Amino acid sequence: MTAQVLASLAVEREMIPVFLEPSVPPSQDHVVVVVPALNEDANIGRVVRDLRSAGYECLVVDDGSSDGTAAVARREGATVLSHLISLGQGAALQTGIDRALASGAQTIVTFDGDGQHRVADIERLLDALHRGAADFALGSRFLGASVNQPSSRRLLLVVAIWFTRLSTGLHLTDTHNGLRAMTRRGASAIRLRQNRMAHASEILHQIRRSRLPWVEVPVTIEYTEYSLAKGQRSVGLVAILADLLMDALDR
């Protein structure tokens, strides 16, 4: 394991593209839903149960939770990976994507652990991937619906959308939606360096750079008191901009 860790550190440092070989034979309809979670023991059980009952393989990445998130998710039948310390949602997503690719997944879905996404929307994303011959299907609450969305959150998202449009050139209607699906080829083109919330913008930059086809799909986001309390605040936008700026300088 030591040699592997050192090799991966070298890869990370030099930013060499990483090629992952499946450890099990791939099947054409192997879908893995990656759920990053931090201190979500109140909700993760329901999320995993819903995903499992819809027939999806569920991979929960516990990002250093101090509660029983991992235990609850495991009890409900999810595969659980645990970070020793909390690194951020972007880091958890990349861990999940790495594991899903290694397990031979042909399609990878990212799904928030706070219960604001609907499991039924996954089918629409997968459908769009196959019908649209795209490598990325990106959920859009502005094409679909938002339930109980506060106006302040809407304003924040509009600013983020315009910033992302200007910086990436991608004309998306929703840039910070955690519900996405990607093919194996698409997932292999993604290498997140942003550990925290700036990963949402970074994914779009990398999609743009990969030149792989993408499609937007209407989805529904349900805001609850719980998800709003855990979600981003307005100052988070400043932190995201700072992270992106630092990433640009660090080259």
Add this chain to the structure above:
Amino acid sequence: MIGQIAFTAPLLVVAVYGLLETRHSRVVGSLMALAAIATLALVWAPAAADGVAAAIRLGSRDDLILYALVGIAFLIILNLHLKDRRQTQLLTTLIREIALSGGGPGDGSRRPEPMIVRRRARGRARSSIPAAHWARTTEVGSHAAVGHGEPLSRRG
């Protein structure tokens, strides 16, 4: 003259350091080197420094040099922050590999204890590694040896 010499050595160090740092961050490293060299020029050419200070309405050359030093300090801090980010990236890779190898805080219900704590007692080293950690380490190691529990394989 003494002041000029006193400024020269640290500014030269910053200039060389900036040039070396261009390996990691072209923008910040170059700016550091340029700012240090420009400040050196201001220190050694007082007449020119007076002209520049007057042109940009900064009062005297002393003020100009002070502002330049503040700017260099800012760039050094920015560079340290970027170094910290690089360390965080390495830590991320390490934590990720541990997670992918099946290591982690178990049921996630509590923070992990430090993996290895050594202390000296009565003149000789004594290990206080918790037995559970030994067991886990052994388990992961033996899995790796027979080719299981290694979800990743990489090629360059």
